[in-house]
Amino acid sequence: MGNHLQVAFDQVNLNYAGFDELALKKLTLHSEINKVGLIGPSHAGKSTLLYLLAGVLDQVIPTEKSGTIALDGQDLVNWLASKQIGLVLQDPASQLSGMADTVFDEIAFGLYNQGLEEAEIEKRVQAVAQKLDLEDFLDQAPTALSGGQIQRLAIASIIALKPDLLLLDDPTSQMDPLGRQHFFAWLKESDCPVIIASSEIDDLAEVCDQLWVLEDGELQMAGKPADIFMKFANDQEIAKPAAFLMGEKMGCKFDGHYPVTADELMKAAAYGNHD
Amino acid sequence: MDAAKSASSNANWTASVDPVTKLLLILFFTLAAFCAQNLVEAGIVLVFTLALVFALPTKKSLWAMTAFSLFIIVTMVVIQGLFWPSNQTVAFHLGTIDFYQEGLKHALLLGSRILVIIFSTSFFIETTTLSENSRYLEKSGLSFKQVYVLMSVCYILPQMHRNLQKIRFAQKARGIQPAKSLWSKAKTLMPVLVPLIVKSFQEAMNRSISLQLRGFDSPVRRVPKSDRTYWQDRACHRLLAALSLVLVGVKIWEIICK
Amino acid sequence: MEAKNENHSMWKFRLTAATMTLIPAAVGINYVAKAFAEGLKLPVWLGSLGTFLASMLAGPVAGAISGFINNIIYGLTLSPISTVYCLTSIGIGLAVGILYEKGYFDKASKVLPAALVIALVSAVISTPLNVIFWGGQTGIAWGDALFAYMTAHHVSIWIASFADEFVLDLLDKVIVAYLAYLIYKQMPKRLVFFFKGNR
């Protein structure tokens, strides 16, 4: 998974069965997927885009779709057939398999489906549990965990599958601040291509190398965080990271734009050009 | 099926009997109770099931179930004793009311059948756990889908009861308070049932999506090994199935030549 | 919706990923609605609300399976005697599914006749079970009082038992039918299409 995934959307229109307004309108984008952040107001189509890429739309949720989607040059359906996709839903409680006695079983569920050997499953579950600090919950019942812990469990059970593309829909909404910091630190190090929809704009600015801005089902812009925030500097609909707002207020820039990450702010304040 | 954690206390022989055999035992004893024509035969079957009950490590669910059905059996004895159509010979008088022998015997026969069902079922309930059952069912050939449809309700029930509590709090905060009168209680039905049912089906939809993405129906699925070993489970199944068929034959024969 | 005449489509049932999670949810709703009604001490069970909704969402077979599993699991966890009434629940699931396909749950005025039919189906199937097991009683106090009164006046056990069961079923099924009708109307569109779309 070292090389980066290429995605190509061409004129994708989509609406859910029974709804006539389009959930995605004329989506056209050719881009690389390494660490992509999806931002925009609610009802913008962020979840729809994640469900689309996960192959959930059409096969599972009835929708009408037109236009083409290709991953690494292959049509989405063929690509999905040969690859493992990972999708973490917004509501963690309903993400659990509904048939696991312990946290260990829950994480191992997908691995048993891949037909792996017992030893390999044990190794992977321990590794993933350690990454999301769930080691000392492994033999507890999933229902005994708190909202934030269940969210970490849901993420762990998807990462254990070693997905070729990880799709996260607001995965930290119920986590406490430390849990969220721990998760985004892990995400920064992970080498799996990720698309994450989240309202934590500061963490997205630190972790993502690309941001896609969606509004009412239309792609407003896709690009590097710095370019996005400069373009939408005074758009009230799009949140900006604290570093950017502070840089703007203190009037110091970092190579031509207001700082986006913490260390860019440090450099800008230290010797950046004060306009 | 008591709580999800495996009941380690049943170290005695009941643990080495597999769940399907225990289910077939329920079937076998129920049929035997129905073939019993008189109180003596019914008594024998009852004694067998009592033996099963005495082997139980814990008896907590047994008393609740027996208590409820004893109350019903008593009302049956009274009603049958008085009004059973083929009552002829009076057994005894209670003031001006007289109880008939045939009605009392009929009621006791029915009562013994109920107790047989309760005892044999509680033998299954007390000595099996949820995970043991689901793993054994899948190991003995059911597909994950079939086991899931049968068993997953027991796993999601705690979550649904929690949802119910949260919704009742939320509606109480909005002033929906069931007072004594029937009408005020009925008024709380929709405000609680709508959120509860929509949430339950919403969770079912999300679960269905996440299960598919985690490959629940992949052909290469390997069944998790269960550390339980059972004593001659295949043999028990065949034996009990055969015996049950014999009993069904006996019952049909009885009905034909009655 | 498919044309009404090829009604074989109503009976087409596959255990898909959607129905696989729908059925346990429906059984869970039966449990929780019954516990809620008992908590409120209402004179109804509401124990078939989930079965009704499963039939309306995924067809008569899905409803029948929900009802069947509901009684089996209830029997193997809480009260062994109710295992037998899985036959009644299958009848209820099928009846609701058929009546829904025939449009009886499209308008409030049609729900009452539908509820009567369902109560009848439930009573007709339960009566032989009651006679075999309880000598004709239902285990519910005021229903059994009626049974005792009728048998005292030399009415046949079968008629008395049917009356006992039908009186209870009528009230319960009418209330459950209207609840199912109102709740179904308020289900989010995307949810309905998710479960219906697969049929």
Add this chain to the structure above:
Amino acid sequence: MEITIKNLQYSYPGSPFSLNLPEYVFAPGLTTLIGQNGAGKSTLLKAVAGLIDFDGEIDFDGENLQDFLAKGRLTKIGYTFQDPNDQLFNSTVYKEVAWGLEQLKMPEDEVEKRTISTLDKLGLTEFKGLNPYDLSLSDKKLLTLATVLALDPAIYLFDEPLMCLDYPSRQLVSQLFNELINEGKTIIMICHDMDWVAEMGSRICVMAGGQVAYDGLPRGFFENEQLLKENGLLPPRVYQLSKMLNMATPCLSLAEIQ
């Protein structure tokens, strides 16, 4: 409206957790409850709303809880919960807001006027005829807020009002909160978004293990690294950045930066 609490005690049956507050006064304006999961925040909120029966006393401007709520709770306490799906049960967005007003036997035109004005205030007018469950999560959250604002109660209790709100709705809610504070309402809310707490700058009550660990303005708490680590919390982002820039007095929110 001032809320005085005197030796409030509550514990869930069968759990070690117990809430005990010897003495606490909620003054008019905004007080934010902060703390980890299980610190007792929701329990305290439920006690103030009279949803759970606790030991001890809670007085509202001298009047005890029972009398205060005796004449109906809707015009007294408005409560919204974390998950909006737990509270919505009417068939349209309009009816959801109007329902509370109708419980107060208010004249029809008054109900309509208030409902429309509240829906406008929260930007939900275009969804008036829709089924509440077809709205996005963020709009559903605003709807639960609308059902409470329409009743204009003396006290507002919010459990995580910002969770799952998108950025524009967050701005709207901040503005609404400031309006309510200016009107002299008493607001108690639970929040785990430290940036928002710093922005509002009003009193915070940090809870741990069912007791108050800190009570005062945000700066005192965020500058105390020891207390922060004990409660597993992080200071606001602006504070972290300004400390990194080793400012003399680190700023808590954007407003403080020149």
